[in-house]
Amino acid sequence: MGGIDLRDRSVIELGAGTGLLGIVATLLGAHVTITDRAAALEFLESNVQANLPSELRPRAVVKELTWGKDLGNFPPGAFDFILGADIVYLEETFAELLQTLEYLCSEQTVILLSCRIRYERDHKFLKMLRGRFSVYEVHYDSNKDVHIYKAQRGSCKDDF
Numbered sequence: 001m002g003g004i005d006l007r008d009r010s011v012i013e014l015g016a017g018t019g020l021l022g023i024v025a026t027l028l029g030a031h032v033t034i035t036d037r038a039a040a041l042e043f044l045e046s047n048v049q050a051n052l053p054s055e056l057r058p059r060a061v062v063k064e065l066t067w068g069k070d071l072g073n074f075p076p077g078a079f080d081f082i083l084g085a086d087i088v089y090l091e092e093t094f095a096e097l098l099q100t101l102e103y104l105c106s107e108q109t110v111i112l113l114s115c116r117i118r119y120e121r122d123h124k125f126l127k128m129l130r131g132r133f134s135v136y137e138v139h140y141d142s143n144k145d146v147h148i149y150k151a152q153r154g155s156c157k158d159d160f
Helices: 020-027 038-051 091-104 120-130
Strands: 010-014 031-036 060-064 081-085 110-115 134-141 146-152
Touching: 010 020, 010 091, 020 031, 020 038, 020 060, 020 081, 031 038, 038 060, 091 120, 120 134, 120 146
Parallel strands: 010 031, 010 081, 031 060, 081 110
Antiparallel strands: 110 146, 134 146
16 A cells, blocks of 8 residues: 555544544545544544644644534535444444545545454444445554454545
């Protein structure tokens, strides 16, 4: 997988937790919406404030997003990249996560998901994802057993 130029690109991070991925994307020049459930927002916001220089903070917005709910609070198809790190683990959230991805995606949006494939349910999610998007594994770290998948509507032939 080659490098990705995030300068002035619109990015959303799903299930951000600590916000590390969104913070790094902001440091790389993106305009980032960093999302998680309401219970995580206070810690997430403080982490973003503590780890971004003040001049970059306007480029990072922390917002509540529970997958499949209140999607109207986000512009449909407005993001160049959708990022998710280790968000595929609760089978009961798979349908809502897919609904959220479909809502947020345009034909040009690139979804990048990193995860460990631990259980059969993780394979089930990938099958569900492949039913709605073109999905390719773009990187595998055998030392950490972490996969990175690229998904897009239609074909994923184009590089970043």
